Amino acid sequence: MSIELILALTTGAALFGVGIYGALSQTNLVMIMMGVELILAGAMVNLVAFWRFLHPDTAAGQMFVLIVMTVMAIEMAVGFGVAIARFRSRGSVEMEEAVELKG
Amino acid sequence: MTAQMFFIGFFGISAIWFGVVVFRTFSMVRSALALLFSQTALGAMFLAMQAEFLGVLQIMMMATEMSIMAIFMVMFMMDPGGMGTMDMTHQKRLSLWAGFVSFVGGVAIAVFVDWGPIAAIAPDAAQQTIDLGLEILGRSMLIFEMAGLTILTAMIAATAISIPELKGKQQ
């Protein structure tokens, strides 16, 4: 049982928790995206910790982190695209006002 | 207590602290830059875990990403300077509980699962970079290409939905 591993995993869990809180509690699209970024950051810490402390000889662990970084970038690009489109048609990106998405 | 343990703990705590600051400050630029410093602390934590390439890459990529976040915050928020201290949250109690439960669950898994033998030494940084390069251009090549293609698709999609409609005039 390694304390370093547990420290890193706890950091990951804490970032994940903060991210969940942010993504659920904020009303602004951009702030929600910040929460999602934190969730992905938590996942990344875990992946690096698993790579370092459990399987340092397999490069696939590092590869996975690169993929998560890609996901972050894609999430940003598409999220801001949606935000711009929404702002242009409705004048705000407040999610409380997006009631028409309820159907 | 080893140096590695200290640095992992230190950068971990600063990453969490900045992560909390993101949702506690009223100034939107501060919020975005707090997220940047949270991610930078994570990059330093990767360095402490001897993942040199990933750490440097994280530090580099996040600076640009979060700066872009900052300008979008300023564009889209009603009160970007945070002078008016307006409340921008909803369902606070539920989200606090959700965040807390997922944190406790994560810690419980981290503590109670038997992770098996811990590797003592990682390969040195130069070797890691070589391994990662061979991995990307070998076994994981298809995945990496797919990631690149997905980014291209996302770029086109984001541009397509965000350009304004042409109102009957040639550009």
Added chain:
Amino acid sequence: MNLILIIALLAVGSYLVAVIENWTIKGKFRLAAPAMAAMAMLGRESVLSHKPDRLFFETAPVLLLLSALLAIATIPFAPDLIITDLATGALFINAALVYVLVALLMAGWGPNGAYAMIGGWRFLGQLMAYAMLVVMPITAVVMRSESLLTTQIVMSQDDLWNIAYQPLGFALFFIASLALCFLPPFDLPIAKGELAGGVEAEYSGVRLAVFRLGRLMLIFTLAAAIVVFYLGGWSGPFLPPLAWTIIKTMTVAVVMLLAGQLMPRIREAHLLSWGWKIGIPLALINILIVGFLVLMVP
């Protein structure tokens, strides 16, 4: 030991860069001019604007200084004269230099002034244009040296300097580094004529001195990086390695400072459209050519 020597080099180099900058702008070569200007600046009051974001306002100049300092840490001045020979050195230089953007955003947002803010956000747009042109030529350099170690990059140029091996990459990187240290014609964030100093507008006294020092160090760092990536670093006949690095770095700095004086300031929209429509395709072609040369030509 290396650390002290390189800091001393950096200090002297930045001072010389200041002398040269003064010379290119005013037309007179005066060795004492920067020292006088610095003394005058330190003597003045450091004014605080109305309702500033103090945290950003104070951090920005220091962060600018710090990013130049971190970038110099992986630049070799002689075979053994390097602060840390990181295994990811070429990438680390990029990572450190991106924080120039963060510093300028902070300096733009912090003082609560319109000109400063416009200058700060302008630099973000400028980054969109030049960022790829910094990274992709470095990719081509690394392809030739087959290593991210900066010392390895210098040694890979023993036979032929990269400026001859990949002139296209050199041209792109040179232009991108002009944009990175916001020298004319890319001085959009501090545009003297139209923004009254831009991000520098609200700074005065000691803070302005730190800001200017950071910028001078940035120019010196970029010149040294160009020397390492394209001009064969310390290699050269007769003289000792360190002398060659210094001579080349100062030459590059002179060219960097002179080049911009001859051109009008570029518009942000033009910079972006040229950067993406011309710059990035050229950088891709450069990578292709270098890949061909590395694989086909022994």
